[in-house]
Amino acid sequence: MAARRGREATPRSRRLILLAGLNLVAATVLVGLLLRRGRAEAAERGAGADQGAEPVTTAQREGQPSGTAFAAEAKGAATTAASDAPAQLGPDPDLLRRARSAISAARAQARKATQGKVGGAETTIAFRVVDLSSGAVLVDLADDVPLRPASSFKLLSTLSALLLLGPDGHLETAFELTEQGDLVVRAGGDPLFRDGLDGALDPWLDDLASQLSAAGVEAIPGALILDEGDFLEPGPGPAWPSKDQYWAEWCALSGGFSANGGCFTAVVTPTRAGKPARVSLEPRDGGLIRRIDVKTGPRKGPNDVRVGATQRAVTVAGSLPEGAPPFTTRFSHPDPVELFGNALLGGLARRSIPIAGGMRRERGARGGRRVALLRSPITDLLAPILRDSRNSVADQLLFATAHQLGLGGDRQGARQAVERALESLSVDTHGLVVVDGSGLSRDDRVTAAMHTAALVALHQSPAWKLCRDSLAVAGESGTLAGRMREEPTRGRVRAKTGFIGGTSALVGVATTLEGRELVFALLVNYPVFGGLNTSCWKPLGDRLARLLVTYEAPR
Numbered sequence: 001m002a003a004r005r006g007r008e009a010t011p012r013s014r015r016l017i018l019l020a021g022l023n024l025v026a027a028t029v030l031v032g033l034l035l036r037r038g039r040a041e042a043a044e045r046g047a048g049a050d051q052g053a054e055p056v057t058t059a060q061r062e063g064q065p066s067g068t069a070f071a072a073e074a075k076g077a078a079t080t081a082a083s084d085a086p087a088q089l090g091p092d093p094d095l096l097r098r099a100r101s102a103i104s105a106a107r108a109q110a111r112k113a114t115q116g117k118v119g120g121a122e123t124t125i126a127f128r129v130v131d132l133s134s135g136a137v138l139v140d141l142a143d144d145v146p147l148r149p150a151s152s153f154k155l156l157s158t159l160s161a162l163l164l165l166g167p168d169g170h171l172e173t174a175f176e177l178t179e180q181g182d183l184v185v186r187a188g189g190d191p192l193f194r195d196g197l198d199g200a201l202d203p204w205l206d207d208l209a210s211q212l213s214a215a216g217v218e219a220i221p222g223a224l225i226l227d228e229g230d231f232l233e234p235g236p237g238p239a240w241p242s243k244d245q246y247w248a249e250w251c252a253l254s255g256g257f258s259a260n261g262g263c264f265t266a267v268v269t270p271t272r273a274g275k276p277a278r279v280s281l282e283p284r285d286g287g288l289i290r291r292i293d294v295k296t297g298p299r300k301g302p303n304d305v306r307v308g309a310t311q312r313a314v315t316v317a318g319s320l321p322e323g324a325p326p327f328t329t330r331f332s333h334p335d336p337v338e339l340f341g342n343a344l345l346g347g348l349a350r351r352s353i354p355i356a357g358g359m360r361r362e363r364g365a366r367g368g369r370r371v372a373l374l375r376s377p378i379t380d381l382l383a384p385i386l387r388d389s390r391n392s393v394a395d396q397l398l399f400a401t402a403h404q405l406g407l408g409g410d411r412q413g414a415r416q417a418v419e420r421a422l423e424s425l426s427v428d429t430h431g432l433v434v435v436d437g438s439g440l441s442r443d444d445r446v447t448a449a450m451h452t453a454a455l456v457a458l459h460q461s462p463a464w465k466l467c468r469d470s471l472a473v474a475g476e477s478g479t480l481a482g483r484m485r486e487e488p489t490r491g492r493v494r495a496k497t498g499f500i501g502g503t504s505a506l507v508g509v510a511t512t513l514e515g516r517e518l519v520f521a522l523l524v525n526y527p528v529f530g531g532l533n534t535s536c537w538k539p540l541g542d543r544l545a546r547l548l549v550t551y552e553a554p555r
Contacts, residue, residue: 091138091139092139095551099547100141102540102543102544103125103127103544106536106539106540106543110526110529110536114529122526122527123526124145124525124526125142125522126142126145126447126448126522126524127142127448127520127522127544128451129518129519130518132509132516135456138518145447147445147446148444148523149444149446150439150498150503151438152439152496152523153437153439153444154385154386154394154496155386155451155454156418156446157394157395158381158386158394158470159421159454160401160417160418160421160422161397161398161400161401162458162463163458163463164417164421164424165378167462167463167466168377169404171188171190171191171378171397172188172190172373172374172376173187173188173257173373174186174373175370175373176370177217177368177371178366179368181221182220182223182224183217183223183224183225183371184366185224185257185344187228187229187256187403188256189231189254189257189397189403190400191254191397192259192340193258193380193381193390194384198267199260199283201260201282204374207374208372208374211371211373212348213353215371215372217353219354220348220354220355220357223355223358224341224344224357224358224359225359225361226256226341226360227256227367228337228361228362228363230403230409230410230413231399231409232256232410234253234255234335237411237440237441238435238443239442239443241440247307247331247332248332249261249331249391249392251332252391252392253333253335253392255337256403257337257340258392259283259336260283260339261392262339262396264283264286264331264332265281265328266329267280267326267327268327268329269320270296270321270322270323271322273298273299274296275296276296277294279294281314281316283343284347286343287339288333289313290314291314292315292316294317295319295320296319297319297322301319301321301322302319303320303327304318304319304320305317305327309331309332309334311334332392342359381397382466383470383478385397386470386472387471387478388472389478389479391440392438394439395436395438396437405417414437418432418434419432419434422454425458427450427454427457431450439500446523448507448522451521451523452519455519471495472494473494474491474493474495475489475490475491476490480493480495480497484542484546492512492549493510493511493545493548493549494508494509494510502526502527502529505522505524506521506522507522508520511549512551512552514551514552520544520545524540
């Protein structure tokens with residue numbers, strides 16, 4: 001024993017004992033932290049099962065970097081921000097508890113309203129919250145379950161365009177004059193849509209006429225040839241709403257060419273009772289027979305304006321009461337390519353550049369000398385897509401992005417474009433299904449984690465402000481103008497809403513009373529049952545948003 005004590009008393013022995021003790025302490029702390037984390041995740045999985053949700057995970061998989069230099073810059077900034085953030089042990093227990101309580105109450109309300117048909121295991125509610133300042137995941141309920149996103153998918157469409165084409169990207173439509181005297185137009189997917197024009201195409205037609213005149217083109221002796229290139233043939237998407245909705249704006253079609261987002265815009269202004277109302281219909285030249293018959297009714301009469309378009313005719317009929325404000329409505333044209341072509345034929349003729357040979361559609365048309373180029377900045381489309389949720393404009397933007405990347409302006413190219421954009425930010429794309437750019441298809445799939453991870457990665461890039469500022473604002477603008485009007489949420493929540501039958505979504509950023517920005521994603525998939533979005537799921541989104549605005553970070 002004396003000899004052993006003598007060996008322990010040496011300086012080297014003392015150092016070994018000290019190191020062994022420190023290792024033992026570190027191992028004990030690490031085991032304790034892992035046990036705490038394991039218990040927290042087990043509790044979350046149990047709560048999700050009780051509520052009929054899928055298992056809760058926080059798995060993150062690394063994607064392979066790709067895309068433009070701008071995308072690489074965004075990824076680098078996001079990586080730097082993440083490396084500066086403190087390590088997080090898990091969700092905020094208090095916020096998680098209150099979120100579960102709100103979700104449980106909404107489920108109970110849905111079960112009561114449907115006599116038990118909705119709200120149980122057949123209803124999945126995913127909710128994820130991330131603190132932008134620290135990167136901490138504050139809530140992660142069912143956030144890795146692929147769900148229908150509805151219009152919240154538009155965030156990924158616009159993000160893909162901003163990352164892959166850059167914030168200064170444009171959609172381009174080229175015009176070439178052949179030796180035979182034909183004017184060939186190369187499809188670029190531009191929806192030719194801009195806020196505040198009520199469907200008029202004058203900015204583009206004026207620009208085109210000016211460029212043609214500058215190139216010495218005073219008339220087109222041949223035909224207007226629309227080369228649709230690699231774009232998809234216009235038609236309803238897979239798993240779209242029923243055919244009886246195809247007339248509506250939200251079902252407007254997409255293709256290589258479009259105008260006013262593939263829609264007519266009618267503005268009806270009443271005059272005096274018994275007299276015809278004034279009707280403005282844009283685009284002015286849609287290629288269809290016009291059947292306009294709207295009467296001005298008595299002051300207390302109903303608004304009974306009916307609209308629609310077939311392959312043959314466009315109709316605006318009915319009545320509008322005297323003294324009512326002008327009534328504006330949008331509805332789909334049966335073919336956006338035909339709408340574009342006829343708008344050009346009529347618009348150029350009125351600007352003294354007639355086209356003698358009419359219009360025809362081709363793919364791979366032989367070209368000639370370029371005489372004009374229309375360029376529309378993609379930033380003009382952000383608010384119409386994110387704030388006002390224009391489906392066809394979102395579809396056009398994503399297909400056009402895929403076309404510019406050489407992926408093809410179709411559904412397969414759209415999927416590859418979104419995957420490329422997300423992978424450029426190292427966002428996990430497991431479970432992603434892309435059918436369109438709007439989220440109108442019931443086959444689209446996204447996870448709440450994808451939504452928040454994409455926004456977090458975008459946060460440090462110039463595109464963040466463009467995206468954030470284009471979102472609807474609670475109680476003030478867009479699809480949120482009528483929601484969350486009260487304090488403290490009014491003006492503090494910017495988000496993309498989403499709804500199709502059996503699907504409700506709210507994805508965006510909430511600014512807390514302390515000034516923190518919290519990115520969040522709420523996705524609800526449930527059996528189709530009329531009225532539930534208004535009575536249960538929208539109120540749930542509003543309540544969760546209020547929780548985030550009033551959130552106080554632990555001191």
